[in-house]
Amino acid sequence: MATGQAQKLAKWALMPSVAALSAWAFIPLALTFYFAFLRYNLQDPDNTGWAGFSNFYYFFKDPFFIKDLINTVLLVAGVIMATVVGGVLLALLLDQRFWGRGIVRLLVISPFFIMPTVSSLVWKNLILHPVFGLTAEIQRWFGFAQPFDWFGKLPLFSVGLIVAWQWLPYAALILLTALQSLDEEQKDAAAMDGANRFNYFRYIVLPHLSRPITVVILIETIFILNTFAEIKVTSVGGFAGNLTYLVFSQLNDANDVGMAAAGGLIAVVLANMVSALLVRLVGKNLET
Amino acid sequence: MGSITLDHVSKTFGGHTVVPDASLTINDGEFVVFVGPSGCGKSTLLRLIAGLEDVSGGRILLDGRDATTEGPAQRGLAMVFQSYALYPHMTVRQNIGFPLLMAKLDKAEIERKVQDAARILNLGDYLDRKPGQLSGGQRQRVAIGRAIVRAPKAFLFDEPLSNLDAALRINMRLEITELHQQLKTTMVYVTHDQVEAMTMADKIVVLNAGRVEQVGSPLDLYRKPANRFVAGFIGSPKMNFLDGAEAERYRAHSIGIRPEHITPTRDKGRWHGRIGVAEHLGSDVFLHVALDGGLGHLTVRTPGDMAVSHGDEIWLTPDDSRIYRFDKAGLALDHTS
Amino acid sequence: MARAQSPRRTLIFTLVGWTVGILMFFPIFWTTVAAFKTESDAYSLPQNFLTTPWTLENFAIVQERSDYVRYVINTTLLVTLSTALALVLAIPAAWSLAFAPRAESSSRLSGWAWIAIMLAAAGVSFVTLYVNDWKVDNFVLGVVLLLLVVAPATLWVWTRNTSGTLLWILSTKMMPPAGALIPIYLIFNRNGLVFRDWGWINLSDFNLMDSLWGMVPLVTLLNLPIFIWMLFTYFKEIPVAILEASRMDGASLWNEITRVLMPMALPGIASTCLLNIILAWNEAFWSLNLTNKYAAPLSFFISEYSSPEGQFWAKLSAASIMAIAPILIIGWFSQRQLVRGLTFGAVK
CATH class of the missing domain: 1.10.287 (Helix Hairpins)
Known part of the structure; x- marks a missing residue:
């Protein structure tokens, strides 16, 4: 509520941001859409024209497509499972009182601030390396002559481990914030009602966390769908590539703009399904 | 000069009409109080005068000049908000000086005027504090200081005392009244509290559902309410209303009797009833009486310390010369006397 | 008031808490140790990390071989310019959404x-x-x-209406970069653009590939939704009456925003900036795809170590520490704002 003059000013104050974001959201999308139906390879610049759905057809027929799609789903599902379960446990732990809790909290959230290229290379080399890595050393100490080759044998799991390490602090921090907003009186009331620790967690804490857990799942889905640096930098794209990586390699290695655009559109559709849920959830919160 | 005229002003918010059609003249130097129940549109009306909202129809004249399309800054009015709306990051000095800074006065001039305002309001010792370090009453004074410092055409007060405790409220009520007598500037004051309206106003405007029900001096409204709404709103405790046979007797659809115009007696009178609650205030007693025969409930105010309590039987007699008569639509009929 | 906790319980939680904290932090700690060892010691660290000598040579080598300072300058420019640009765009937008909301x-x-x-x-x-x-x-x-x-x-x-605009702004953050990569890549790389012959305009003057002229607006747009949302939630906490008071006091819109709103929202604006500095600093997808030399930031610099020659762990560690240290410290300070910024108000 304000005067018409203020409303008018407000409208124009909003314009630069809306125009910029609108250009950012719609121009690439429109061009991706356009390219996806085009014969367009950078190595063969004169051969252009309408391609119909053939880009999509070849994309779906690409042996990497199904594998990478499955990888994408496995990566997202696995990391989310790990971070939500781990996040709840971590949040419960950090909600307790103990000596040095503030410092432990800082230690726990630190991985979130590490740039993806750093964490990828550190994990691949210093931690998981099959000969010189820390885990190899530990295995030898336990008597295994031939330490496990994480990135060789389980590339997707290894990438998942790195991504989970980065996102676990995020889940823990948000769930901890939610936990701390739980009314202290509810705890007292539950104690008066004779609830033991387990019942208190089951009937009070978990329902209270259901909403933040949903938020964590949705936001992590959107970010982890786009996992890229961890795959590229650890050079496992051929085995553990996801959809984002496939689009990149279509552009970068095959130079096929049409195909890459078709893949990009598929990624957009996938992400939109999740983001529609998230936007609805946030929107509900906005009304109240 | 500071006269304000509302000429058929209306205000609609997204299809919902808050003020259907209000016309009103506020003369220079008057202390006018807008009073009414919450949601009656009194604050909206004040914000329309301030220029914080646009009118949907009609005109607003300041000193006869059409100010309908002017922004709040151009109108030359000052406002004191319910929440004080002090700038928390500025000291008291900077808060009071802000309007002068915006008017691009030079530093020495600002300092002089701030000192003047601080003297009038007894804020001299607090000039370097931030609002967060002040009590409610002091914040209220700073808000007033910020308003008076640039000598506005009129002051607009939006329920300025509702955040203060009871004792402080009475104090500030006196201070604002004194300030008005000192400055002789037009003041428009919005409140839901009819006691504030009665004690402070030169002229009261009673509002209900966006309509101006009656305009007049406090005693006018008390003595000659134009309708049932005004009659019930002005006066404390509230006026009693009776209808049916008792009202027929006065050739009216309903009648109103103020609690202070009923005499209670032990042995005989017009109506017989039983006391529900007796509120002893020391100087007065308020009796809540259920009349026999389902005639209704009456509140009676009687001076002194009449020794009555719950369950006592009592006779009540109204002062016939002070009975208010209303027709079916609630409008006042001619006084019986 | 919470009851006192038994010392035994406190002790158990202290042990568990510190174990978990150290485990989570361990890779960072380990990198820090390796950064201060000689290259050959770094490869046999676990047995001898206390006995081998400490050294600073890796930091010197990293700078000497790959011009670390240039990447720091690029990253700093990218982060500060994009944050400043986002701030200029987001403050009026958030003001508009918070204080002149439209119901319809x-x-x-x-x-x-x-x-x-x-x-x-x-x-x-x-x-x-x-x-x-x-x-x-x-x-x-x-x-x-x-x-x-x-x-x-x-x-x-x-x-x-306001909530519709806000939700749309949020949804732009959801767009997967894979969907935008191709056109952005082609627009940035003039040689690949399908409409490359635009006659009178010489596109080689506007090469955005591997240039801050391209990266700064891009990163600004990446973070703008979060910027607007965070500022919006902070502005919402400021009573409208105070802004109205400033209007009554004769303040212009400029004065209303710069003298009243911004000083009051300063803590919120600062934490918004901090979170976005972290996000811009760590941005990897676009840096890896659109830069390789002149405008390359630190995340690209580190990725160069994925195909190294010879022994490189100590140098990788030294480079990593230099790349993450500043942002880790900023992150520790702004951890509480993280929740607000990365949940879009859905968790309070």
């Missing part, structure tokens, strides 16, 4: 009318492209086609 759309057209307009624009574009044999080699035509797509959409967003 200000457009008289219905949602279906907007959809019809956008479909019509898409149809016109389609026919135009068809007629031109799917080539756009005319600058004017290219711009007209892009405007045809973007202008109706922009106007539609612009006239929506």
Whole structure:
């Protein structure tokens, strides 16, 4: 509520941001859409024209497509499972009182601030390396002559481990914030009602966390769908590539703009399904 | 000069009409109080005068000049908000000086005027504090200081005392009244509290559902309410209303009797009833009486310390010369006397 | 008041808590140790990390071999410029959304009318492209086609009610970079653009690939939604009456924002900036795809170590520590704002 003059000013104050974001959201999308139906390879610049759905057809027929799609789903599902379960446990732990809790909290959230290229290379080399890595050393100490080759044998799991390490602090921090907003009186009331620790967690804490857990799942889905640096930098794209990586390699290695655009559109559709849920959830919160 | 005229002003918010059609003249130097129940549109009306909202129809004249399309800054009015709306990051000095800074006065001039305002309001010792370090009453004074410092055409007060405790409220009520007598500037004051309206106003405007029900001096409204709404709103405790046979007797659809115009007696009178609650205030007693025969409930105010309590039987007699008569639509009929 | 906790319980939680904390932090700690060892010691660290000598040589080597300082300058420029630009765009937008909210759309057209307009624009574009044999080699035509797509959409967003605008802003953050990579790559890399012959305009003057001129606006746009949302939630906490008071006091919009709103919202603005500095600093997808030398930031610099020659762990560790230390410290300070910034108000 304000005067018409203020409303008018407000409208124009909003314009630069809306125009910029609108250009950012719609121009690439429109061009991706356009390219996806085009014969367009950078190595063969004169051969252009309408391609119909053939880009999509070849994309779906690409042996990497199904594998990478499955990888994408496995990566997202696995990391989310790990971070939500781990996040709840971590949040419960950090909600307790103990000596040095503030410092432990800082230690726990630190991985979130590490740039993806750093964490990828550190994990691949210093931690998981099959000969010189820390885990190899530990295995030898336990008597295994031939330490496990994480990135060789389980590339997707290894990438998942790195991504989970980065996102676990995020889940823990948000769930901890939610936990701390739980009314202290509810705890007292539950104690008066004779609830033991387990019942208190089951009937009070978990329902209270259901909403933040949903938020964590949705936001992590959107970010982890786009996992890229961890795959590229650890050079496992051929085995553990996801959809984002496939689009990149279509552009970068095959130079096929049409195909890459078709893949990009598929990624957009996938992400939109999740983001529609998230936007609805946030929107509900906005009304109240 | 500071006269304000509302000429058929209306205000609609997204299809919902808050003020259907209000016309009103506020003369220079008057202390006018807008009073009414919450949601009656009194604050909206004040914000329309301030220029914080646009009118949907009609005109607003300041000193006869059409100010309908002017922004709040151009109108030359000052406002004191319910929440004080002090700038928390500025000291008291900077808060009071802000309007002068915006008017691009030079530093020495600002300092002089701030000192003047601080003297009038007894804020001299607090000039370097931030609002967060002040009590409610002091914040209220700073808000007033910020308003008076640039000598506005009129002051607009939006329920300025509702955040203060009871004792402080009475104090500030006196201070604002004194300030008005000192400055002789037009003041428009919005409140839901009819006691504030009665004690402070030169002229009261009673509002209900966006309509101006009656305009007049406090005693006018008390003595000659134009309708049932005004009659019930002005006066404390509230006026009693009776209808049916008792009202027929006065050739009216309903009648109103103020609690202070009923005499209670032990042995005989017009109506017989039983006391529900007796509120002893020391100087007065308020009796809540259920009349026999389902005639209704009456509140009676009687001076002194009449020794009555719950369950006592009592006779009540109204002062016939002070009975208010209303027709079916609630409008006042001619006084019986 | 919470009851006192038994010392035994406190002790157990202290042990568990510290174990978990150290485990989570361990990779960072380990990198820090390796950074201060000689290259050959770094490869046999676990047995002897206390006995081997400490050294600073890796830091010198990293700088000498790969010009670390240049990457730091690039990253710093990228982060500060994009944050400043986002701030300039986001403050008026957040002010508008927080203090002049619209309950209803200000457009008289219905949602279906907007959809019809956008479909019509898409149809016109389609026919135009068809007629031109799917080539756009005319600058004017290219711009007209892009405007045809973007202008109706922009106007539609612009006239929506406040919560609609906010949610749309949020949804732009959800767009997967894979969907935008191809056109952005082609726009940035003039050699690959399908409409590359625009006649009178010499596109080689506007090469955005591997240039801060391209990266800064890009990162700004990546973070703008979070910027607007965070500022919006902070501004919402400021009572409107105070801004109205400033209007009554004769403040112009400029004074209202710079003298009243911004000083009051300063803590919120600072934490918004901090979070976005972290996000911009760590951005990897676009840096890896669109830079390789002149504008490359630290995340690209580190990725160079994925195909090294010879022993490189100590140098990798030293480079990593230099790349993450500043942002880790900023992160520790702004951890509480993280929740607000990365949940879009859905968790309080």
